[in-house]
Amino acid sequence: MNKHIPQKKVISEQVLNEQVAALPNEMTPARDLWPGIERALNHKSQQVTTSQHRNVFVPSAWAASIAMVVLMSWFTFSPKMQQDIPTLVDSQKHAIPTQGQLVSFMQQNFQQQKQLLLASYGQPSVEKLSMAMQTELKQLADARASIRKALLTDENNVDLLNLLDFTQQQELKLLQQLYRQYQVI
Amino acid sequence: MDSQEKADKPQTTVIDGLVRFSANKSHDFADSDAEHTWIAQAKKGSQDAFYQLYKKHHKQIYALCWRMLADKDSAEDVCQEVFVVLWQKINNFRGESKFSTWLHSVATNVVLGHLRKHKNWLQRVFSIEEQGAHVVEPSVSLTDDSTLRMLDQHISRLPERARLVFVLFAIEGYRHEEISNMLKMAVGSSKSQYHRARQLLKESLTANDFISVEEELSHE
Numbered sequence: 001m002n003k004h005i006p007q008k009k010v011i012s013e014q015v016l017n018e019q020v021a022a023l024p025n026e027m028t029p030a031r032d033l034w035p036g037i038e039r040a041l042n043h044k045s046q047q048v049t050t051s052q053h054r055n056v057f058v059p060s061a062w063a064a065s066i067a068m069v070v071l072m073s074w075f076t077f078s079p080k081m082q083q084d085i086p087t088l089v090d091s092q093k094h095a096i097p098t099q100g101q102l103v104s105f106m107q108q109n110f111q112q113q114k115q116l117l118l119a120s121y122g123q124p125s126v127e128k129l130s131m132a133m134q135t136e137l138k139q140l141a142d143a144r145a146s147i148r149k150a151l152l153t154d155e156n157n158v159d160l161l162n163l164l165d166f167t168q169q170q171e172l173k174l175l176q177q178l179y180r181q182y183q184v185i
Numbered sequence: 186m187d188s189q190e191k192a193d194k195p196q197t198t199v200i201d202g203l204v205r206f207s208a209n210k211s212h213d214f215a216d217s218d219a220e221h222t223w224i225a226q227a228k229k230g231s232q233d234a235f236y237q238l239y240k241k242h243h244k245q246i247y248a249l250c251w252r253m254l255a256d257k258d259s260a261e262d263v264c265q266e267v268f269v270v271l272w273q274k275i276n277n278f279r280g281e282s283k284f285s286t287w288l289h290s291v292a293t294n295v296v297l298g299h300l301r302k303h304k305n306w307l308q309r310v311f312s313i314e315e316q317g318a319h320v321v322e323p324s325v326s327l328t329d330d331s332t333l334r335m336l337d338q339h340i341s342r343l344p345e346r347a348r349l350v351f352v353l354f355a356i357e358g359y360r361h362e363e364i365s366n367m368l369k370m371a372v373g374s375s376k377s378q379y380h381r382a383r384q385l386l387k388e389s390l391t392a393n394d395f396i397s398v399e400e401e402l403s404h405e
Contacts, residue, residue, distance in 0.1 A: 011390045016383065019336045019390075020355050026244035027251055033265050034239060040269045041232055047273050122273065128302070 047122075103151050103164065110144075110168040117172060121179040133178055140171045224284060228276050235275075239268055242285060246292045252352045253296045255341035263299050267292045289357060297367055339389050343382050350375050351382035 118124065126134060147164045154160060220241065226234030246267050251260040271291055278287050340348060349368060353359045354375070359367070361375040368375065 010387050013383075013387075016387055016390070019334075023334065023336060023356060025248065027248040028244055029247045029261050029264060030257065031261060033243060033247075033261060033268075034236065036265050037239065037268045037272075038232065038236075040265070041235070041272050044269060044273055046228070046230060047276055130302075 099151060099155055099157075099161075102161070103148055106161075106164060106168065107148065110172070113168075113172055114175065117175055118179070124179050129178055137171070137174065137178075140167060140174065143167050144171065220284060224275065224278065224280075227272070228278075235268075235272060238271075238284075242288055243268065245285070246288065249289065249292050249352075249357065250296055252337065252340060252356060253293075253349060254299070255343075255345075255348060259299070263296055264292075266299065267295045270295050293353065293357065293359075293367070335390070336386070339386055340382075342389070343385055346370075347378045347382035347385065350378040351386075354379050 126137070129137070144164065144167045147160055147167060151157065151160050151164065220238070223234040223237045227238060243264065247260060247264045250264045250267070251257065254260050254263060267288075271288060274291065278284060340351060343351060346368070350364055353364045353367070354361065361372050361379070364370075364375045365372045370378075
Protein backbone atom coordinates (compact mmCIF):
# COMPACT_ATOMS: atom_id res chain seq x y z
CA MET A 1 0.00 0.00 0.00
CA ASN A 2 1.36 3.34 -0.96
CA LYS A 3 1.35 5.53 2.06
CA HIS A 4 1.39 9.23 1.38
CA ILE A 5 3.61 11.00 3.88
CA PRO A 6 2.35 14.55 4.32
CA GLN A 7 4.69 17.42 4.92
CA LYS A 8 5.27 18.15 8.60
CA LYS A 9 2.88 20.81 9.82
CA VAL A 10 1.31 21.92 13.06
CA ILE A 11 -1.99 20.25 13.74
CA SER A 12 -5.15 22.30 13.88
CA GLU A 13 -7.12 23.26 16.97
CA GLN A 14 -9.89 20.97 15.82
CA VAL A 15 -7.63 17.94 15.55
CA LEU A 16 -6.16 18.63 18.97
CA ASN A 17 -9.65 18.94 20.47
CA GLU A 18 -10.67 15.69 18.84
CA GLN A 19 -7.62 13.93 20.18
CA VAL A 20 -8.13 15.28 23.69
CA ALA A 21 -11.76 14.18 23.62
CA ALA A 22 -10.69 10.76 22.40
CA LEU A 23 -8.15 10.18 25.16
CA PRO A 24 -8.87 6.93 26.97
CA ASN A 25 -10.49 7.18 30.39
CA GLU A 26 -8.43 4.33 31.73
CA MET A 27 -4.87 3.09 31.81
CA THR A 28 -3.78 -0.21 33.22
CA PRO A 29 -0.91 -0.19 35.70
CA ALA A 30 1.91 -2.57 34.87
CA ARG A 31 1.77 -4.25 38.28
CA ASP A 32 -1.02 -5.35 40.56
CA LEU A 33 -1.51 -2.47 42.99
CA TRP A 34 -4.05 -4.15 45.26
CA PRO A 35 -1.70 -6.27 47.44
CA GLY A 36 0.17 -3.14 48.53
CA ILE A 37 -3.07 -1.31 49.20
CA GLU A 38 -4.45 -4.25 51.15
CA ARG A 39 -1.35 -4.35 53.36
CA ALA A 40 -1.68 -0.64 54.05
CA LEU A 41 -5.40 -0.93 54.85
CA ASN A 42 -4.65 -3.39 57.60
CA HIS A 43 -2.59 -0.73 59.34
CA LYS A 44 -4.86 2.23 58.67
CA SER A 45 -8.05 2.96 60.48
CA GLN A 46 -10.94 4.75 58.86
CA GLN A 47 -11.83 8.23 59.97
CA VAL A 48 -15.12 8.07 61.80
CA THR A 49 -15.51 11.79 62.16
CA THR A 50 -16.26 14.10 59.29
CA SER A 51 -13.99 16.92 58.29
CA GLN A 52 -16.34 19.33 60.04
CA HIS A 53 -15.76 17.54 63.30
CA ARG A 54 -12.06 17.56 62.76
CA ASN A 55 -12.05 21.27 62.07
CA VAL A 56 -13.59 21.71 65.48
CA PHE A 57 -11.29 19.19 67.12
CA VAL A 58 -7.98 20.66 66.02
CA PRO A 59 -8.58 24.24 67.21
CA SER A 60 -10.08 22.89 70.44
CA ALA A 61 -7.06 20.74 71.07
CA TRP A 62 -4.76 23.64 70.43
CA ALA A 63 -6.79 25.98 72.58
CA ALA A 64 -6.63 23.46 75.40
CA SER A 65 -2.89 23.03 74.93
CA ILE A 66 -2.25 26.76 74.92
CA ALA A 67 -4.40 27.22 78.00
CA MET A 68 -2.41 24.51 79.74
CA VAL A 69 0.90 26.13 78.81
CA VAL A 70 -0.30 29.54 79.96
CA LEU A 71 -1.49 28.14 83.26
CA MET A 72 1.71 26.24 83.75
CA SER A 73 3.82 29.30 82.96
CA TRP A 74 1.75 31.42 85.32
CA PHE A 75 2.16 28.96 88.15
CA THR A 76 5.85 28.61 87.43
CA PHE A 77 7.01 32.12 86.76
CA SER A 78 4.46 34.37 88.41
CA PRO A 79 6.23 36.85 90.77
CA LYS A 80 3.43 36.35 93.24
CA MET A 81 4.07 32.66 93.29
CA GLN A 82 7.76 33.26 93.81
CA GLN A 83 7.00 35.60 96.67
CA ASP A 84 4.66 33.05 98.13
CA ILE A 85 7.14 30.24 97.91
CA PRO A 86 8.73 30.77 101.34
CA THR A 87 5.30 30.74 102.93
CA LEU A 88 4.34 27.68 101.03
CA VAL A 89 7.61 26.04 101.89
CA ASP A 90 6.92 26.66 105.52
CA SER A 91 3.36 25.49 105.43
CA GLN A 92 3.31 22.78 102.77
CA LYS A 93 6.75 21.48 102.00
CA HIS A 94 5.33 18.47 100.23
CA ALA A 95 3.31 20.49 97.71
CA ILE A 96 6.20 22.41 96.16
CA PRO A 97 7.59 20.72 93.09
CA THR A 98 11.31 20.53 92.65
CA GLN A 99 12.86 21.74 89.44
CA GLY A 100 13.30 18.12 88.39
CA GLN A 101 9.61 17.48 88.88
CA LEU A 102 8.77 20.63 86.98
CA VAL A 103 10.96 19.58 84.07
CA SER A 104 9.31 16.17 84.10
CA PHE A 105 5.91 17.81 84.11
CA MET A 106 6.88 20.06 81.19
CA GLN A 107 8.21 17.07 79.30
CA GLN A 108 5.05 15.10 80.00
CA ASN A 109 2.91 18.02 78.93
CA PHE A 110 4.96 18.42 75.75
CA GLN A 111 4.60 14.74 74.88
CA GLN A 112 0.84 14.95 75.40
CA GLN A 113 0.58 17.99 73.14
CA LYS A 114 2.73 16.27 70.54
CA GLN A 115 0.60 13.12 70.63
CA LEU A 116 -2.53 15.20 70.37
CA LEU A 117 -1.13 17.03 67.38
CA LEU A 118 0.02 13.85 65.63
CA ALA A 119 -3.31 12.20 66.32
CA SER A 120 -5.11 15.12 64.73
CA TYR A 121 -3.06 14.51 61.57
CA GLY A 122 -3.70 10.76 61.60
CA GLN A 123 -0.41 9.67 63.21
CA PRO A 124 1.77 10.43 60.18
CA SER A 125 5.13 8.73 59.90
CA VAL A 126 8.28 10.82 60.29
CA GLU A 127 9.66 8.99 57.27
CA LYS A 128 7.11 10.86 55.19
CA LEU A 129 9.08 14.03 55.75
CA SER A 130 12.04 15.02 53.67
CA MET A 131 15.50 14.31 55.07
CA ALA A 132 16.11 18.01 55.69
CA MET A 133 12.95 18.29 57.77
CA GLN A 134 13.77 15.12 59.65
CA THR A 135 17.20 16.56 60.44
CA GLU A 136 15.67 19.82 61.64
CA LEU A 137 13.27 17.97 63.90
CA LYS A 138 16.08 15.85 65.26
CA GLN A 139 18.14 18.96 66.00
CA LEU A 140 15.25 20.44 67.97
CA ALA A 141 14.77 17.18 69.86
CA ASP A 142 18.51 17.04 70.61
CA ALA A 143 18.43 20.65 71.83
CA ARG A 144 15.48 19.82 74.06
CA ALA A 145 17.31 16.84 75.52
CA SER A 146 20.43 18.95 76.16
CA ILE A 147 18.44 21.63 77.97
CA ARG A 148 16.70 19.02 80.11
CA LYS A 149 20.05 17.51 80.99
CA ALA A 150 21.44 20.91 81.89
CA LEU A 151 18.41 21.64 84.07
CA LEU A 152 19.06 18.54 86.14
CA THR A 153 22.40 19.92 87.25
CA ASP A 154 21.56 23.63 87.28
CA GLU A 155 19.00 24.29 89.98
CA ASN A 156 16.64 27.26 89.77
CA ASN A 157 17.74 28.36 86.32
CA VAL A 158 14.66 30.18 85.05
CA ASP A 159 16.33 31.06 81.74
CA LEU A 160 16.91 27.40 80.99
CA LEU A 161 13.32 26.59 81.90
CA ASN A 162 12.13 29.30 79.54
CA LEU A 163 14.44 27.95 76.85
CA LEU A 164 13.04 24.45 77.30
CA ASP A 165 9.52 25.76 77.00
CA PHE A 166 10.46 27.77 73.90
CA THR A 167 12.17 24.77 72.27
CA GLN A 168 9.18 22.55 72.93
CA GLN A 169 6.80 25.08 71.42
CA GLN A 170 9.04 25.50 68.36
CA GLU A 171 9.05 21.74 67.85
CA LEU A 172 5.27 21.61 68.05
CA LYS A 173 4.92 24.52 65.64
CA LEU A 174 7.28 22.90 63.17
CA LEU A 175 5.45 19.58 63.38
CA GLN A 176 2.16 21.33 62.78
CA GLN A 177 3.52 23.16 59.75
CA LEU A 178 5.11 20.06 58.29
CA TYR A 179 2.17 17.73 58.65
CA ARG A 180 -0.42 20.27 57.57
CA GLN A 181 0.84 19.96 54.00
CA TYR A 182 0.12 16.22 54.01
CA GLN A 183 -3.52 16.74 54.67
CA VAL A 184 -5.79 16.09 51.74
CA ILE A 185 -9.29 17.27 51.15
CA MET B 186 -11.28 22.84 47.12
CA ASP B 187 -14.53 21.53 48.45
CA SER B 188 -14.89 18.28 46.61
CA GLN B 189 -18.64 18.39 46.88
CA GLU B 190 -18.72 21.72 45.07
CA LYS B 191 -17.26 20.18 41.97
CA ALA B 192 -20.36 18.14 41.42
CA ASP B 193 -22.41 21.29 41.02
CA LYS B 194 -20.45 22.39 38.01
CA PRO B 195 -22.07 22.18 34.61
CA GLN B 196 -21.20 18.91 32.99
CA THR B 197 -20.42 20.33 29.57
CA THR B 198 -18.18 23.22 28.71
CA VAL B 199 -17.42 25.01 25.50
CA ILE B 200 -13.74 25.25 24.80
CA ASP B 201 -12.28 26.77 21.72
CA GLY B 202 -15.58 26.51 19.95
CA LEU B 203 -16.09 22.86 20.71
CA VAL B 204 -18.35 21.36 23.28
CA ARG B 205 -15.98 19.52 25.51
CA PHE B 206 -16.87 16.19 26.91
CA SER B 207 -18.48 16.01 30.30
CA ALA B 208 -16.77 18.15 32.94
CA ASN B 209 -15.05 15.03 34.06
CA LYS B 210 -15.40 12.70 31.17
CA SER B 211 -13.90 9.74 32.92
CA HIS B 212 -16.78 9.36 35.30
CA ASP B 213 -19.85 10.48 33.46
CA PHE B 214 -21.92 7.57 34.60
CA ALA B 215 -24.26 7.48 37.54
CA ASP B 216 -23.38 5.52 40.63
CA SER B 217 -24.92 2.10 40.33
CA ASP B 218 -26.93 0.40 43.07
CA ALA B 219 -24.09 -2.04 43.51
CA GLU B 220 -21.69 0.83 43.98
CA HIS B 221 -23.92 2.40 46.63
CA THR B 222 -23.86 -0.91 48.46
CA TRP B 223 -20.07 -1.20 48.20
CA ILE B 224 -19.66 2.33 49.51
CA ALA B 225 -21.97 1.67 52.45
CA GLN B 226 -20.17 -1.58 53.28
CA ALA B 227 -16.74 -0.03 52.86
CA LYS B 228 -17.77 2.71 55.28
CA LYS B 229 -18.46 -0.06 57.79
CA GLY B 230 -14.96 -1.45 57.25
CA SER B 231 -15.53 -4.12 54.60
CA GLN B 232 -12.34 -4.59 52.63
CA ASP B 233 -14.15 -6.86 50.17
CA ALA B 234 -16.53 -4.06 49.27
CA PHE B 235 -13.62 -1.66 49.09
CA TYR B 236 -11.87 -4.03 46.69
CA GLN B 237 -14.91 -3.83 44.40
CA LEU B 238 -14.61 -0.05 44.42
CA TYR B 239 -10.91 -0.37 43.69
CA LYS B 240 -11.57 -2.77 40.81
CA LYS B 241 -14.09 -0.41 39.29
CA HIS B 242 -12.09 2.80 39.57
CA HIS B 243 -8.38 2.06 39.78
CA LYS B 244 -7.68 2.28 36.05
CA GLN B 245 -9.22 5.74 35.83
CA ILE B 246 -7.33 6.88 38.89
CA TYR B 247 -4.11 5.43 37.55
CA ALA B 248 -4.67 7.32 34.29
CA LEU B 249 -5.12 10.55 36.25
CA CYS B 250 -1.98 9.87 38.30
CA TRP B 251 0.03 8.96 35.24
CA ARG B 252 -1.02 12.04 33.33
CA MET B 253 -0.31 14.38 36.22
CA LEU B 254 2.98 12.81 37.25
CA ALA B 255 4.22 11.63 33.85
CA ASP B 256 6.10 8.84 35.55
CA LYS B 257 5.00 5.24 35.63
CA ASP B 258 6.53 4.26 38.96
CA SER B 259 5.33 7.39 40.76
CA ALA B 260 1.88 6.97 39.23
CA GLU B 261 1.63 3.43 40.57
CA ASP B 262 2.77 4.44 44.05
CA VAL B 263 0.48 7.46 44.19
CA CYS B 264 -2.44 5.46 42.84
CA GLN B 265 -1.99 3.11 45.79
CA GLU B 266 -1.79 6.08 48.13
CA VAL B 267 -5.06 7.42 46.68
CA PHE B 268 -6.89 4.24 47.62
CA VAL B 269 -5.35 4.16 51.09
CA VAL B 270 -6.49 7.75 51.63
CA LEU B 271 -9.88 6.83 50.19
CA TRP B 272 -10.18 4.03 52.74
CA GLN B 273 -9.41 6.46 55.53
CA LYS B 274 -11.73 9.18 54.31
CA ILE B 275 -14.60 7.27 52.76
CA ASN B 276 -16.83 8.24 55.66
CA ASN B 277 -16.47 11.84 54.51
CA PHE B 278 -18.33 10.98 51.30
CA ARG B 279 -21.82 12.26 51.89
CA GLY B 280 -23.33 11.27 48.56
CA GLU B 281 -23.90 14.86 47.49
CA SER B 282 -21.95 14.24 44.32
CA LYS B 283 -21.20 11.18 42.27
CA PHE B 284 -18.74 8.93 44.01
CA SER B 285 -16.41 8.94 41.01
CA THR B 286 -16.36 12.75 40.99
CA TRP B 287 -15.51 12.81 44.66
CA LEU B 288 -12.88 10.11 44.18
CA HIS B 289 -11.22 12.12 41.42
CA SER B 290 -11.07 15.12 43.76
CA VAL B 291 -9.43 12.94 46.40
CA ALA B 292 -6.98 11.62 43.82
CA THR B 293 -6.15 15.09 42.50
CA ASN B 294 -5.41 16.27 46.03
CA VAL B 295 -3.25 13.25 46.77
CA VAL B 296 -1.25 13.75 43.58
CA LEU B 297 -0.72 17.45 44.30
CA GLY B 298 0.18 16.59 47.88
CA HIS B 299 2.71 14.09 46.57
CA LEU B 300 4.26 16.76 44.39
CA ARG B 301 4.40 19.23 47.29
CA LYS B 302 5.86 16.64 49.64
CA HIS B 303 8.91 16.27 47.51
CA LYS B 304 11.20 19.04 48.48
CA ASN B 305 12.70 19.35 45.06
CA TRP B 306 9.33 19.97 43.46
CA LEU B 307 9.76 23.72 43.26
CA GLN B 308 13.26 23.25 42.03
CA ARG B 309 11.97 20.87 39.39
CA VAL B 310 9.33 23.38 38.35
CA PHE B 311 11.91 26.11 38.03
CA SER B 312 14.38 23.95 36.17
CA ILE B 313 11.66 22.97 33.75
CA GLU B 314 10.46 26.51 33.35
CA GLU B 315 13.98 27.65 32.64
CA GLN B 316 14.01 25.43 29.62
CA GLY B 317 11.64 27.85 28.00
CA ALA B 318 9.03 26.81 25.55
CA HIS B 319 10.88 23.77 24.33
CA VAL B 320 9.32 20.44 24.88
CA VAL B 321 11.44 18.24 27.09
CA GLU B 322 12.95 15.24 25.43
CA PRO B 323 11.03 12.16 26.44
CA SER B 324 12.56 9.64 28.74
CA VAL B 325 13.12 6.15 27.41
CA SER B 326 10.44 4.69 29.64
CA LEU B 327 7.84 7.01 28.16
CA THR B 328 8.64 6.55 24.51
CA ASP B 329 9.03 2.84 24.87
CA ASP B 330 5.52 2.46 26.16
CA SER B 331 3.79 1.61 22.94
CA THR B 332 0.47 1.21 24.71
CA LEU B 333 0.24 4.92 25.27
CA ARG B 334 -1.61 7.05 22.81
CA MET B 335 0.49 9.53 20.93
CA LEU B 336 -1.21 12.49 22.63
CA ASP B 337 -0.56 11.04 26.09
CA GLN B 338 3.10 10.70 25.25
CA HIS B 339 3.24 14.33 24.19
CA ILE B 340 1.33 15.47 27.28
CA SER B 341 3.84 13.66 29.44
CA ARG B 342 6.65 15.67 27.87
CA LEU B 343 5.11 19.05 28.65
CA PRO B 344 6.73 21.21 31.31
CA GLU B 345 5.26 20.30 34.67
CA ARG B 346 3.06 23.33 35.31
CA ALA B 347 1.73 23.37 31.79
CA ARG B 348 1.05 19.65 32.02
CA LEU B 349 -0.75 19.90 35.35
CA VAL B 350 -2.94 22.75 34.17
CA PHE B 351 -3.69 20.99 30.90
CA VAL B 352 -4.64 17.72 32.59
CA LEU B 353 -6.71 19.40 35.27
CA PHE B 354 -8.52 21.72 32.86
CA ALA B 355 -8.85 19.80 29.61
CA ILE B 356 -9.14 16.27 30.97
CA GLU B 357 -10.38 16.53 34.55
CA GLY B 358 -12.68 19.46 33.90
CA TYR B 359 -11.63 21.82 36.68
CA ARG B 360 -12.13 25.54 36.23
CA HIS B 361 -9.13 27.87 36.08
CA GLU B 362 -10.22 29.40 39.39
CA GLU B 363 -10.04 25.98 41.02
CA ILE B 364 -6.74 25.16 39.38
CA SER B 365 -5.25 28.45 40.49
CA ASN B 366 -6.15 27.56 44.09
CA MET B 367 -4.80 24.06 43.80
CA LEU B 368 -1.53 25.06 42.18
CA LYS B 369 -1.14 28.33 44.10
CA MET B 370 -0.98 30.45 40.99
CA ALA B 371 -2.96 33.33 39.57
CA VAL B 372 -6.00 32.57 37.45
CA GLY B 373 -4.31 34.33 34.55
CA SER B 374 -1.25 32.11 34.96
CA SER B 375 -3.42 29.03 34.83
CA LYS B 376 -5.00 30.25 31.61
CA SER B 377 -1.67 31.14 30.07
CA GLN B 378 -0.17 27.78 31.08
CA TYR B 379 -3.13 26.06 29.46
CA HIS B 380 -2.66 27.95 26.21
CA ARG B 381 1.05 27.34 26.40
CA ALA B 382 0.39 23.62 26.79
CA ARG B 383 -1.95 23.63 23.80
CA GLN B 384 0.57 25.52 21.72
CA LEU B 385 3.37 23.14 22.69
CA LEU B 386 1.19 20.14 21.93
CA LYS B 387 0.22 21.52 18.55
CA GLU B 388 3.84 22.20 17.73
CA SER B 389 5.06 18.83 18.88
CA LEU B 390 2.28 16.88 17.25
CA THR B 391 2.41 16.95 13.51
CA ALA B 392 -0.16 16.22 10.92
CA ASN B 393 1.70 12.94 10.43
CA ASP B 394 0.77 11.88 13.92
CA PHE B 395 -2.92 12.57 13.58
CA ILE B 396 -5.48 13.20 10.98
CA SER B 397 -8.87 14.43 11.95
CA VAL B 398 -11.71 12.00 12.20
CA GLU B 399 -13.37 13.60 9.19
CA GLU B 400 -10.23 13.27 7.12
CA GLU B 401 -9.86 9.69 8.23
CA LEU B 402 -13.38 8.90 7.16
CA SER B 403 -12.94 10.66 3.83
CA HIS B 404 -9.76 8.64 3.16
CA GLU B 405 -11.72 5.46 3.71
